[in-house]
Amino acid sequence: MEVLGEQVEIRIAAHPAYLCVVRAAVRKLAEILGVAEETIDSVTLAMEEALANVIRHSYGGPCDRPIIVKVGRTALKEAAGVGLEVVIRDFGRAVDPATIKSRSLEDVRPGGLGVHIIHSVMDEVEYSCPLAGGMQLRMVKRIGQAPGDGVTRGGTCHGSANPGEKRLWRN
Amino acid sequence: MSRLGEPGREEVMAELGFPPNGAVKAVRKQGDVYVLDVTGEVDLNRSVLLRETLLTVLQQKPRTLVVNLSEVGFMDSSGLATLVEALQLSRRYGGKLKLVGVQQRVRSILEISRLDRIFEIYPTEAEALA
Numbered sequence: 567m568e569v570l571g572e573q574v575e576i577r578i579a580a581h582p583a584y585l586c587v588v589r590a591a592v593r594k595l596a597e598i599l600g601v602a603e604e605t606i607d608s609v610t611l612a613m614e615e616a617l618a619n620v621i622r623h624s625y626g627g628p629c630d631r632p633i634i635v636k637v638g639r640t641a642l643k644e645a646a647g648v649g650l651e652v653v654i655r656d657f658g659r660a661v662d663p664a665t666i667k668s669r670s671l672e673d674v675r676p677g678g679l680g681v682h683i684i685h686s687v688m689d690e691v692e693y694s695c696p697l698a699g700g701m702q703l704r705m706v707k708r709i710g711q712a713p714g715d716g717v718t719r720g721g722t723c724h725g726s727a728n729p730g731e732k733r734l735w736r737n
Numbered sequence: 738m739s740r741l742g743e744p745g746r747e748e749v750m751a752e753l754g755f756p757p758n759g760a761v762k763a764v765r766k767q768g769d770v771y772v773l774d775v776t777g778e779v780d781l782n783r784s785v786l787l788r789e790t791l792l793t794v795l796q797q798k799p800r801t802l803v804v805n806l807s808e809v810g811f812m813d814s815s816g817l818a819t820l821v822e823a824l825q826l827s828r829r830y831g832g833k834l835k836l837v838g839v840q841q842r843v844r845s846i847l848e849i850s851r852l853d854r855i856f857e858i859y860p861t862e863a864e865a866l867a
Binding site for chain 2: 582583585586589607610611614615617618621671674675676677679680682683686687
C-alpha cells in the first residue's frame with residue numbers, strides 16, 4: 567500500500583479474503599479527509615461490488631493476479647464540485663463498457679445486483695479498456711460543491727454539503 | 738412464542754454437522770423454528786459461509802427460519818444473493834424466512850435492490866416469532 571498525501575494506492579491479489587483490507591484502508595483515508603460517514607459507506611459499498619465483479623468476471627474467480635485500487639479527492643467531471651474518487655484497475659478479461667448494465671430488479675433472483683448498486687450510490691461511473699489490457703473503472707462520489715466543501719481534514723463532517731447528493735444511508 | 742435461546746431451546750449447530758464459522762455465530766432451534774445468528778461483515782469472502790449454513794439448515798425444512806442480522810454491520814450483494822436463494826428455497830416447501838435486527842447499512846442495500854419488499858423484516862426476534 568502506498569499513501570501519497572490525500573491519495574492511497576493499494577494492490578491486492580484478486581481474492582475475496584483481501585476485500586476487507588481495502589474497505590478498511592479506504593474508510594480510514596476518507597475519515598482522515600473528513601468525508602461524511604454516509605458517503606464513506608456508499609463509496610465502500612460501491613468499491614466492494616466493483617472488486618467482486620473484477621474477481622468473478624474479469625478474472626473468472628479468485629486468483630493471484632493483481633487488482634490496483636486508487637482512492638483520493640478529485641474534481642467532478644460532469645458537474646462543479648469535488649468528490650471522492652475510486653479507480654479500480656484489473657488485467658483480466660476486457661469487455662465492451664457499453665455492455666456493462668444492471669439487470670431488471672423486477673426479476674427477483676440471486677446475484678447480478680452489483681452494477682445496479684454501483685450506479686445507485688455513486689455520482690460518476692466510467693468504465694474503460696486501457697490499451698495495455700484489462701479494464702479500468704473510475705467512480706466518484708460527490709463530497710462537496712467546491713474544493714474544501716464537505717471535507718474537514720482530520721475531522722468529521724456530519725451530513726452532506728450538497729443537498730442534491732445521492733444519499734445511501736438515511737439519518 | 739418466546740425467544741429461542743431461553744431454556745428449552747437448543748443450540749443445534751454441532752448437531753447439524755459444523756461448528757460456528759466466521760459468518761454464523763449460532764443456530765438455535767425449537768421444534769420446527771430455527772434462528773441463525775449471523776455476525777460480522779457479510780462480503781464475498783464470508784457469504785459463502787453463510788450460504789453453507791443456510792443450506793444445511795434448510796435441509797431440515799424448518800417451518801420458520803429467522804435470520805438474525807443484528808450483529809451484521811456490512812453486507813454486499815453476495816450476501817443479498819445468499820438470502821434471496823434461501824428465501825426461494827424455503828418458499829419452495831412452504832416455509833417462511835424472516836429477517837430481524839436489520840441494521841441501517843444492511844437495510845439500505847436491501848432498499849436499493851428493492852428487496853425490502855420481498856423479505857419479511859421484523860425489528861426483533863420476539864416480533865418475528867410472535
